[in-house]
Amino acid sequence: MPEIFQAVCFLPDTPGSRPCRVALESGGMLIEAAQGPNVRWPYPAIACEPGGDEFDWVFVACPDAKPGIARLALRNPEAIASLAARVGGPAHDVLAGFEQRRQRHARRGQRGLVAGLVAAAVLVAAGWLFLTRLAPDLVAGTIPPASERLIGQAAAAQLLAGEQTIDAGPAADAVRAIATRLVAAIEANPGYEFDVRLVKSDLVNAAALPGGTLVVYSGLLAEAGSADEVAGVLAHEICHVLHRDSLRQLIGRVGSGALLALVLGGGDLAALAAQAGELDRLAYGRDQERAADRGGVALLARAGLPPHALPAFFERLQARDAGRLPEFLSTHPDTAARIAELRELATATPVPAPRPLAIDWEAVRGSLD
Ligand SMILES: [Zn+2]
Numbered sequence: 001m002p003e004i005f006q007a008v009c010f011l012p013d014t015p016g017s018r019p020c021r022v023a024l025e026s027g028g029m030l031i032e033a034a035q036g037p038n039v040r041w042p043y044p045a046i047a048c049e050p051g052g053d054e055f056d057w058v059f060v061a062c063p064d065a066k067p068g069i070a071r072l073a074l075r076n077p078e079a080i081a082s083l084a085a086r087v088g089g090p091a092h093d094v095l096a097g098f099e100q101r102r103q104r105h106a107r108r109g110q111r112g113l114v115a116g117l118v119a120a121a122v123l124v125a126a127g128w129l130f131l132t133r134l135a136p137d138l139v140a141g142t143i144p145p146a147s148e149r150l151i152g153q154a155a156a157a158q159l160l161a162g163e164q165t166i167d168a169g170p171a172a173d174a175v176r177a178i179a180t181r182l183v184a185a186i187e188a189n190p191g192y193e194f195d196v197r198l199v200k201s202d203l204v205n206a207a208a209l210p211g212g213t214l215v216v217y218s219g220l221l222a223e224a225g226s227a228d229e230v231a232g233v234l235a236h237e238i239c240h241v242l243h244r245d246s247l248r249q250l251i252g253r254v255g256s257g258a259l260l261a262l263v264l265g266g267g268d269l270a271a272l273a274a275q276a277g278e279l280d281r282l283a284y285g286r287d288q289e290r291a292a293d294r295g296g297v298a299l300l301a302r303a304g305l306p307p308h309a310l311p312a313f314f315e316r317l318q319a320r321d322a323g324r325l326p327e328f329l330s331t332h333p334d335t336a337a338r339i340a341e342l343r344e345l346a347t348a349t350p351v352p353a354p355r356p357l358a359i360d361w362e363a364v365r366g367s368l369d
Contacts, residue, residue: 003023003024003082004021004022004023004024005021005022005076005078005079005082006019006020006021006022006076007019007020007021007022007031007072007073007074007076007079008020008072008073008074009031009033009036009069009070009071009072009073010069010070010071010072010073011033011036011037011068011069011070012067012068012069012070018033018034018035018036019033019034020032020033020034020036020069020072022072022079024082024083024086025040027042027043028040028041028042028043029041029043029046029083029086031069031072033069036068036069037068037069038068039062039065039066039068039069040065041060041062041065042062043086043087043088044087044088044089045062045063045064045065046060046061046062046087046091047060047061047062047063047090047091048060048061048087048090048091048094048095049094050094050097050098050101051073056075056102057073057074057075058073058074058075058080058094058095058098059071059072059073059074060072060073060074060083060091077098077099077102080095080098080099081095081098081099083095084096084098149192149193149210149211149212152209152210152211152212152213152246153211153213156197156209156213156215159207159209159215160197160199160215163199163200163201164199164200165197165198165199165200166198166199166200166218167198169367170360170363170364170366170367171198171218171221171364171367171368172198174221174227174230174359174361174364175196175198175216175221175230175234176196177357177359178227178230178231178234178357178359179194179195179196179214179234179238181231181303181304181305181355181357182231182234182235182238182299182300182303182305183238184303185299185302185303185304186238186242186299187302189242190242192211192212192241192242193211193212194212194213194214194238194241195212195213195214196213196214196215196216196234197213197214197215197216198216198217198218198221199215199216199217199218200218201217201218201219202217202218202219202222203217203219203220204217204219204220204222204223204317205217205219205220206220206233206234206237207237207246208237208238208240208241208245208246209241209246210241210244210246210247211241211247212241214234214237214238214241216230216233216234218368220233221364221365221368222365222368223316223317223320224313224316224361225312225313225316225361226309226361227357227359227361227364228300228305228306228309228357229309229310229312229313229316230313231300231303231305231309231357232296232300232307232309232310232311232312232313233310233313235295235296235297235299235300235303235305235310236292236293236295236296236310237292238295238296238299239291239292239295239296239299240284240288240292242295243288243291243292243295245284245288245292289338290338290341293310293338293341293342293345294345296310297310297342297345297346297349298349300351301349301350301351301352303355304351304353304354304355304356305351305354305355305356305357306346306351306354307345307346307349307351308343308346308347310342310346311339311342311343311346314335314338314339314342315339318335318336318339
């Protein structure tokens, strides 16, 4: 097993990552960064956390060390095993579990693996850029959801620029109440903080931005027959956030060239945010839509709301204007089959504790005129 290996490290207050040489010495690791400082981290003071969308990175930091190198990103299994043999406690468990985590996620197939590598690179770069430049106090937090959140906030600012938002009144209260009910029912939230913005618009649409910002267009409320139907759409969108679909779309849009620039430190946050601003017009893949549908039905049931509301709304939209379907219907060539599948699923999904929403839907619709 190697005593010396190459890795990637991040310096505080310096954009981008850089290569470094790591030597595992007795008592600690010596890190020599290209055009940067040499630092020594004692093994007992090392902290590790799994990273990357497919758990194929380990991030190593030494909170007690003198500043010089903020963190190290490892993905060489031999190097990780060597380090695991030298550290104890929770850091050891993270390192020792690397291979198992990686294999479990690699089995999802080549496509997922490639997306994961790209996502890992973006998260390493974006997380670092955002956290060090904009919110240094968040460094201690859970980096992937936190950096996604910041990307999402930049995207929301871009998306809402020039739009008139509805911030008070029956419609704003209703979407907030619906979102609050659904978010409270999420089974395993890895740290996303959801918020919902209502835009005054004739568009019948809703969008999920990375990190948990949900954007609802008031045309969707005007079209929905009940608060439950809006809850169905929001449950679907919340699942896109939890499945990181919009983040993946952003990665696809930023492209490998821009991505490489970002990883190497020349990336442009404004360009990233501009790409993110188009997230309301994204088309997800069919598998992503199906997963968001299924997750949405389960989330409705856990929230005490009728799962049939989701296919009911889809059906209403399909009947209304088949030629101009919003994102949540457009990527399914066979919308009728999708609705039938959802109806079957909704019938098979019990609602253990029904709790109807206390929303006067006619008042909400009336407030939009
Ligand atoms: Zn969708």
